[in-house]
Amino acid sequence: MKLDNATDLELVALARRGSRDAFGTLVSRYLRPALAVAWEYAPTRDDAEDLVQDAFHRALRSLDRFDETRPFRPWFFTILRNVARNEAVRHSRWTSVAVPDDLPASEGDPEHEAHRTGLREGIKQGLDMLPPMQQTCFRLCDIEGFDGPEVAEMLGLSAATVRTHRHRARATLRDALRRLNEQKEA
Amino acid sequence: MNHIPERSQFESRLPDEQAYWDKLAARVSDSAEPILRERRDADAWWQPLAKWSPAIGVAAAAAALLVVLTGPPAQAQPAQVSFEELLSPDDPVSRALVGAAEIADLSTMLLVESGGEQ
Numbered sequence: 042m043k044l045d046n047a048t049d050l051e052l053v054a055l056a057r058r059g060s061r062d063a064f065g066t067l068v069s070r071y072l073r074p075a076l077a078v079a080w081e082y083a084p085t086r087d088d089a090e091d092l093v094q095d096a097f098h099r100a101l102r103s104l105d106r107f108d109e110t111r112p113f114r115p116w117f118f119t120i121l122r123n124v125a126r127n128e129a130v131r132h133s134r135w136t137s138v139a140v141p142d143d144l145p146a147s148e149g150d151p152e153h154e155a156h157r158t159g160l161r162e163g164i165k166q167g168l169d170m171l172p173p174m175q176q177t178c179f180r181l182c183d184i185e186g187f188d189g190p191e192v193a194e195m196l197g198l199s200a201a202t203v204r205t206h207r208h209r210a211r212a213t214l215r216d217a218l219r220r221l222n223e224q225k226e227a
Numbered sequence: 228m229n230h231i232p233e234r235s236q237f238e239s240r241l242p243d244e245q246a247y248w249d250k251l252a253a254r255v256s257d258s259a260e261p262i263l264r265e266r267r268d269a270d271a272w273w274q275p276l277a278k279w280s281p282a283i284g285v286a287a288a289a290a291a292l293l294v295v296l297t298g299p300p301a302q303a304q305p306a307q308v309s310f311e312e313l314l315s316p317d318d319p320v321s322r323a324l325v326g327a328a329e330i331a332d333l334s335t336m337l338l339v340e341s342g343g344e345q
Contacts, residue, residue: 059267065256072252077241086240094255101262161238185239 049113057104068097071114075121077185078195081177082125092128096121115194122197167217171210178203179210 044052044066052070055063075096079089100107100120107116168176174196181192182203189207193200242248 056263057266058270059263059265061256061260061263064259064263065252068255069248069252072248072255073241076251080240090251090254093251094258097255098259098262101259101266104266185241 050109053104053107053109053113056101064097064101067113071117074187074191074195075118077181077187078118078121079125081180082122082129088128088132092121092125095128096124099124115197118195119197163218163221164214166221167214170217171213175206175210175213178206179214182207183211 044055044062047055047063047066049067049070052063052067056067072093075093076086076089079092079096080086083089083092096117100117103120107113168179171179177196178192181187181195182189187195189203190200192198193203196203198206
């Protein structure tokens with residue numbers, strides 16, 4: 042069987058019997074969204090990677106308890122969030138949201154660069170003002186590019202709740218950017 | 228979920244390079260090897276049985292057939308034994324039942340059992 046085309050349930054059945062290839066395929070399939078979610082809890086990428094690794098290991102150990110009549114993705118993300126919450130409690134220094142400071146500077150004309158810097162600054166300021174869940178929904182949907190229903194599964198929320206958080210986040214950010222523009226013009 | 232989402236107008240903090248993801252996936256899989264090995268070991272004990280399961284199945288069916296064919300013939304249904312033959316001749320109830328000219332009624336039998344012979 043070509044594992045890339047296998048369903049999650051087929052991979053789970055093989056991983057239950059210790060197939061490294063099947064487990065590796067599951068890992069590759071969910072690594073990116075897993076890191077995105079983990080990073081919402083962890084302050085650094087290294088910490089987020091550790092969370093992801095721990096979550097995959099716990100999922101592998103718990104495969105016998107996985108209900109095959111249900112989809113794998115929400116089950117795995119529930120494990121990931123639990124792992125992340127437990128770690129966040131253990132490390133009180135962790136915040137639920139980390140704003141990227143290491144955005145690469147792009148080369149281009151100065152005006153465009155200034156605009157980008159301003160935009161980035163505005164988003165950063167706006168993000169800081171948002172409640173954590175709005176920040177998370179906005180970042181996962183609007184920055185990382187995951188779609189709403191996907192993010193709902195990743196965060197264990199309904200699609201409508203994600204939509205609401207996103208809508209409110211956008212409104213707040215729009216206001217923040219508007220204020221920033223007004224300050225510059227003044 | 229195995230696709231890379233389209234980039235928005237903002238910049239993602241997730242790495243772009245495929246090499247990064249491959250390396251992280253390898254790290255997660257490598258470190259899971261002890262758990263995977265446990266699973267393989269747990270799965271291994273019945274593998275020899277599974278390998279021979281068709282032969283074992285055929286043998287079991289043949290044995291069952293053999294038992295059916297060579298087993299003792301079905302016992303003939305014992306002839307109906309009359310109620311009187313089952314009773315001991317020395318038993319007072321038996322005597323009251325069998326020896327009486329007329330069919331003893333229940334009260335008679337109760338009296339016999341309690342020692343009041345007719």
